[in-house]
Amino acid sequence: MMPTDQVVAPTAAASGTNLAAESAGPNNNGPAMVLKGIHKSFEGQVVLNGIDLTVGSGKTLAVLGRSGTGKSVLLRLIIGLQKPDSGSIQIHGQELTSVGLEGINEIRKTMGFLFQHAALYDSLTVEENVAFPLRRHSKLTAPERADRVKELLTGVGMESDLKKMPSELSGGMQKRVGLARALALEPSILLLDEPTAGLDPITSREIDELILKLQEERDVASIVVTHDLHSAKTIADRIVLLHEGNAVIEGTFEELERSDDEFVAEFFKRDS
Amino acid sequence: MSHNAKVPRLWSSQDDPQAATLAGPALASLWRPINELLEWFGEIGIFVWQVARATVRRPFEGRELIRQLDEVGAKSLPMVAMAGAAIGAVLALESRHSLIRFGAKAMLPAAIVFSIIHETGPVVTGLVVSGRVGAGIGAELGSMKVTEQIDAIEASGVNPYKLLAFTRILACVLMLPLLTLAADFAGVATGWIATTLAEPMSFQKFLQAGFARATFSDFLAPTFRTMVFGLIIGVIACFQGMRSQGGTEGVGRSATSSVVLSSLFVMLADVILTKLILVFFP
Numbered sequence: 001m002m003p004t005d006q007v008v009a010p011t012a013a014a015s016g017t018n019l020a021a022e023s024a025g026p027n028n029n030g031p032a033m034v035l036k037g038i039h040k041s042f043e044g045q046v047v048l049n050g051i052d053l054t055v056g057s058g059k060t061l062a063v064l065g066r067s068g069t070g071k072s073v074l075l076r077l078i079i080g081l082q083k084p085d086s087g088s089i090q091i092h093g094q095e096l097t098s099v100g101l102e103g104i105n106e107i108r109k110t111m112g113f114l115f116q117h118a119a120l121y122d123s124l125t126v127e128e129n130v131a132f133p134l135r136r137h138s139k140l141t142a143p144e145r146a147d148r149v150k151e152l153l154t155g156v157g158m159e160s161d162l163k164k165m166p167s168e169l170s171g172g173m174q175k176r177v178g179l180a181r182a183l184a185l186e187p188s189i190l191l192l193d194e195p196t197a198g199l200d201p202i203t204s205r206e207i208d209e210l211i212l213k214l215q216e217e218r219d220v221a222s223i224v225v226t227h228d229l230h231s232a233k234t235i236a237d238r239i240v241l242l243h244e245g246n247a248v249i250e251g252t253f254e255e256l257e258r259s260d261d262e263f264v265a266e267f268f269k270r271d272s
Numbered sequence: 273m274s275h276n277a278k279v280p281r282l283w284s285s286q287d288d289p290q291a292a293t294l295a296g297p298a299l300a301s302l303w304r305p306i307n308e309l310l311e312w313f314g315e316i317g318i319f320v321w322q323v324a325r326a327t328v329r330r331p332f333e334g335r336e337l338i339r340q341l342d343e344v345g346a347k348s349l350p351m352v353a354m355a356g357a358a359i360g361a362v363l364a365l366e367s368r369h370s371l372i373r374f375g376a377k378a379m380l381p382a383a384i385v386f387s388i389i390h391e392t393g394p395v396v397t398g399l400v401v402s403g404r405v406g407a408g409i410g411a412e413l414g415s416m417k418v419t420e421q422i423d424a425i426e427a428s429g430v431n432p433y434k435l436l437a438f439t440r441i442l443a444c445v446l447m448l449p450l451l452t453l454a455a456d457f458a459g460v461a462t463g464w465i466a467t468t469l470a471e472p473m474s475f476q477k478f479l480q481a482g483f484a485r486a487t488f489s490d491f492l493a494p495t496f497r498t499m500v501f502g503l504i505i506g507v508i509a510c511f512q513g514m515r516s517q518g519g520t521e522g523v524g525r526s527a528t529s530s531v532v533l534s535s536l537f538v539m540l541a542d543v544i545l546t547k548l549i550l551v552f553f554p
Contacts, residue, residue, distance in 0.1 A: 076423075079427050101431075105429040105430075105431070108427060108428065109429045111427075113427040113428075115420050115423070115424060116420075117419065117420065119420040119421050119423065119424040120421070120424075121416075121424070121425075122416075122419070122421065132428065133428045133429075136331075136428065136429070136430050137428075137429060
């Protein structure tokens with residue numbers, strides 16, 4: 001049975017833990033992420049056709065759109081798993097497309113990524129999965145790391161499943177562990193690919209609450225790709241709707257709901 | 273007179289439009305596999321470069337390397353030893369029959385030992401490891417690729433070429449010579465058992481007769497050769513796994529192609545290296 005404890009935002013280990021993610025880049029005052037004129041095609045098929053987005057610290061942008069419109073590709077471009085054909089991606093003022101692999105890896109330490117299907121390492125236990133980024137990038141001692149892992153897993157209601165393998169978890173539980181892993185280095189940017197897809201309503205609400213708490217307490221900038229309009233309404237300051245490679249409209253949930261655009265109206269009709 | 277006029281005109285599609293229509297697809301179907309082969313070599317070259325570049329940077333992934341040494345070495349040992357043992361017994365039975373016919377029965381221990389150390393031990397080990405480890409690595413990395421685990425490693429700022437590929441390739445390179453020694457030992461032991469069952473002979477005497485004319489280079493060259501086999505198996509299996517796509521079907525394809533291609537290249541390398549060894553260690 002899925003644990004349904006109230007989700008608590010995992011905070012920095014109070015005892016002065018030494019996490020690598022503290023080096024957030026040269027410019028923390030401007031917007032956390034700025035995307036300008038992003039183009040991406042696959043074998044001649046245009047997926048993103050000049051996307052411009054800006055996300056400030058402590059803000060959440062929800063990306064909506066039909067399946068296959070490049071929402072996940074957008075996240076993969078931001079974390080450097082794919083390169084844009086053209087355009088600029090700035091993370092805390094650093095240009096991602098011109099920093100080289102070492103530079104990208106440094107920037108990645110300031111970002112947490114939740115994959116659509118969690119992408120837990122199936123040869124590692126839940127505990128080892130969450131400890132993976134800490135073991136790599138923090139200077140925590142083994143007991144400090146164990147405490148931090150427990151704290152993170154408690155935050156997503158998975159503290160009783162430390163020793164389980166990913167194959168023993170349900171899809172929703174895997175997603176919670178994936179979220180704990182994404183938060184391990186206290187990222188200043190969070191990229192979430194369908195965080196509530198396939199989850200029960202209670203867990204979905206808890207995940208939403210966790211994201212809101214991270215916004216308030218830690219000024220985390222988030223981009224959330226989702227099909228869940230209710231979740232988008234709850235967590236997002238702004239919403240962008242992608243269609244045929246373009247950002248059709250960007251605004252608050254209410255603005256989008258009131259839009260006269262035929263596609264936007266069609267998109268929002270189903271949930272109304 | 274134009275420049276083009278100097279070029280002899282052999283054939284033009286205008287001469288026979290029907291032939292041109294047939295030749296187009298035929299040429300394309302001929303060119304496609306060549307193009308794919310060249311692409312594969314190009315991609316594996318880039319892959320090797322990325323692994324080599326990642327190798328020189330810290331951290332050196334000691335924990336993962338130890339895990340892979342166990343996976344490639346210890347877990348392959350029983351199968352390699354059994355294959356070596358079977359080959360040793362067969363060699364003894366077959367060679368005895370032939371050598372008796374040619375009146376060279378006294379050469380039997382040396383024939384068995386040299387055959388095993390020079391050729392059958394390394395090749396059998398290479399092929400067994402290609403099958404067991406090649407399929408394992410291809411399927412494991414393929415599965416990690418299609419479930420985005422490799423992307424997750426990369427997204428967390430860790431170089432997957434070093435963590436996943438370099439450790440596995442190095443484990444194959446280090447373990448192949450040791451596994452070959454195990455196969456050699458098992459082969460020589462069963463060779464003696466098969467020989468002594470037909471005509472009793474002490475193990476010590478069998479070894480003395482077998483190794484009487486052996487030199488250091490008899491061990492060195494085949495050992496070096498198995499390191500190359502390990503490199504081939506590791507590189508091809510990691511490459512095929514990490515480029516896997518298309519869900520579970522793609523994972524199956526990666527595992528199969530890892531085994532087929534690494535076995536093929538092990539045999540090819542065996543021919544080339546045997547010739548080189550004969551040149552440098554006559």
